[in-house]
Amino acid sequence: MFGSRQFTSEVLEHCQTCSIRLTSVCSALKEEEIGGLAEITTLIKADPQETIFYEGDPADHLFNVTGGGVSMFKLLPDGRRQITGFLFAGDFLGLALHDHYSYSAEAITGATFCRFPRNKLEVLLDKYPKFEKRLLQTASNELAAAQDQMLLLGRKTAQERIASFLLNLSQRAMRRGQAGDKVDLPMSRADIGDYLGLTIETVSRTFTRLKKEEVIELPGVHEVVILDRAGLQDIAGFSAEDPVAAVAAF
Amino acid sequence: MFGSRQFTSEVLEHCQTCSIRLTSVCSALKEEEIGGLAEITTLIKADPQETIFYEGDPADHLFNVTGGGVSMFKLLPDGRRQITGFLFAGDFLGLALHDHYSYSAEAITGATFCRFPRNKLEVLLDKYPKFEKRLLQTASNELAAAQDQMLLLGRKTAQERIASFLLNLSQRAMRRGQAGDKVDLPMSRADIGDYLGLTIETVSRTFTRLKKEEVIELPGVHEVVILDRAGLQDIAGFSAEDPVAAVAAF
DNA sequence: CGGGACTTTGAGCAAATTCAACCATTGTGG
DNA sequence: CCACAATGGTTGAATTTGCTCAAAGTCCCG
The missing domain is CATH 2.60.120.10 (Jelly Rolls)
Structure with a gap:
């Protein structure tokens, strides 16, 4: 196997x-x-x-x-x-x-x-x-x-999904002791799309848009730098992956 | 409270x-x-x-x-x-x-x-x-x-969502010892929409469509009769809420 | 240096949403 | 007991978001 x-x-x-x-x-x-x-x-x-x-x-x-x-x-x-x-x-x-x-x-x-x-x-x-x-x-x-992911898939826009996703990855990376502003994206665009209920094209376009809005930077395809975390949280809808609440749960 | x-x-x-x-x-x-x-x-x-x-x-x-x-x-x-x-x-x-x-x-x-x-x-x-x-x-x-619900929200069409939902309700009703072909819908259309990631209008239209296709009957707003279960399973995408697999889990 | 896989970008399209009107059911007060 | 308001549901038309199809660009890796 x-x-x-x-x-x-x-x-x-x-x-x-x-x-x-x-x-x-x-x-x-x-x-x-x-x-x-x-x-x-x-x-x-x-x-x-x-x-x-x-x-x-x-x-x-x-x-x-x-x-x-x-x-x-x-x-x-x-x-x-x-x-x-x-x-x-x-x-x-x-x-x-x-x-x-x-x-x-x-x-x-x-x-x-x-x-x-x-x-x-x-x-x-x-x-x-x-x-x-x-x-x-x-x-x-x-x-x-x-349940957070259901909220994302059922009710969030493409931009909100990508923003939530990046914040979520960033947060988990931090918990593993890594830097929070440079987020590693080991998965392909197809994987991201299949996770967020989007097509690869929409994923790509949305990354580009967030880059244009200067919320993130894309030094490489598998690497995102969060320039404006507050802005990203604002876009994400914020509530679900609120870092404060998540930490309080432990 | x-x-x-x-x-x-x-x-x-x-x-x-x-x-x-x-x-x-x-x-x-x-x-x-x-x-x-x-x-x-x-x-x-x-x-x-x-x-x-x-x-x-x-x-x-x-x-x-x-x-x-x-x-x-x-x-x-x-x-x-x-x-x-x-x-x-x-x-x-x-x-x-x-x-x-x-x-x-x-x-x-x-x-x-x-x-x-x-x-x-x-x-x-x-x-x-x-x-x-x-x-x-x-x-x-x-x-x-x-996880089934994520598949539904991320990748299924409106018709597939409604079909999956009805089969799921039917199956759970059967487990509680009720008839499987007459499904009770105690919740509002708004609730169904918010569960399936759709608007009330789309929920309503999709019910009407399934009725026209003679897969279901709608004797009342809160009541669905499954006329063609196989057809409904076919529409639903089938895999996720496969009754056989679900029963095997117990 | 070239080929393949992956990503980005563009143009047109479609499914579902939004906005709006209408219908049905229910409950309430005259 | 009926009129009618209120709530919830259905249907229609127009719009929009994200998808599909297509082409071009980029990055590895041999």
Whole structure:
């Protein structure tokens, strides 16, 4: 299913030194408990555009993204695609704990993961209620994000969508400890369109427009500089991804 | 905040005889455990259009809908509204467990609830891991539904949206033990529009069109009869709310 | 340096919206 | 009990936003 290299030997020490441990679901486990997770972990690497799993596949594994970027998406029979979310280092992949995946996932550029067998992870969840609680919290966050995205898709204009998207990416990058004003866009215009419910042309035109209005700068196709954050927030409709509220939730 | 009648006295026996207990989160608790939940429960009634809570309010309570219908929604500063979900008997209200509600909720027509103080419910969650597990499962289902809705809002046409919506309502009604071909639409056209990312006019026109195509019948404004389910599924794009897949998830 | 994939830009088009009028149902007061 | 106002729903015409189709530009990467 996917031609990924695996390297199980380094796993145990990996968890100890893992840079994203504190920002991921793993933070629910104490130093002496993390070994149980490490034991069932396989380190995985996916190439650019490589599919991690398909919608409808038996949901045998769950993942923690440790590097790179991932997109989750659903397809209509005629090929129309909706990306339901982008995941980056520290994000959990595989929520919606059903027998079968309800969406597909693929690497945007490259990506690395910790992969956990679902049945073994469930044993661990039973053993450590805090871990389960953390997962519920993660699911809650995902749910709130999904509701924001529904507002975006159902009611925002193209410009508002792009503005919201950039602010959202910027904010998440900041949480991962990166600069907030220089936003990395690892995904293609097609990916952005399929995430925001727009065509690539509209995405492109809207970027150009925001550039003309001097709200952003586009040093490269995969790079945006936010020149006027307040202006961008104003355009975005502001409420949904309000940084203050988002921080207060933690 | 809301002028609801409360009747605490009848609560204990209420849980024992509750008609939706088996289809709701309460099913996670055994006969001898349900008392703990009953103790912290207040029965609540909301009038038509009455707000249950506002986005941004401290999330002090969680709810279980026991009757009637509820809508959850988010607003943009200029008044545009996105309904993120409709809830009916047996559905849980208040997921996205944050300190503050991330959306507003109001009764469609009338509605009744069991209300639980959040802090007390959390004690119960710690005591009964099965209950917490059930809540995680519920959150998972919500998340999968949210992803279906993103596909709908981002990529489906007006006709596909209406068809998906009707099938979805029909399916949920069937799960509550009602007939599947006569679908009740307790909400207004405005509500439907705000849920599907359309205007009331487009909703109305699309209903008329489906009627002309003899896929549905409209005996009354709040009532739809599905004449050609296969045709409706065909229009809907089919994949997302495929009844088979949905049932397999349980 | 050339080819392919991706992105941008342009022109015309279409689906859904906006604006406006009309219709149906319901509830209220005379 | 009826008239009528109010609310909500439907239908029509014009408009608009974003889409489709098309062409040109840019950036990698061999």
